[in-house]
Amino acid sequence: MKVALKVAGMTCQHCIRAVTGAIQALDPQAQVVVDLAAGTLAVQTSLPGNQVAAAVTAEGYQVLG
Numbered sequence: 001m002k003v004a005l006k007v008a009g010m011t012c013q014h015c016i017r018a019v020t021g022a023i024q025a026l027d028p029q030a031q032v033v034v035d036l037a038a039g040t041l042a043v044q045t046s047l048p049g050n051q052v053a054a055a056v057t058a059e060g061y062q063v064l065g
């Protein structure tokens, strides 16, 4: 399934790695695309959206929707 989230606080390559790593810790097959300028996260994953959001939140970023 595809999960798309708007996320506040992602500003650099470190943020991309942190968010990607947190999601891939739960689903190693997940494909994560971050658009820093737009503040969006698109994930192709078997995880439900709320688990993706929880992983992002746990890294210190704010999920806006």
Ligand SMILES: [Cu+2]
Binding pocket: 010, 011, 012, 013, 014, 015, 016
């Ligand atoms: Cu960063």
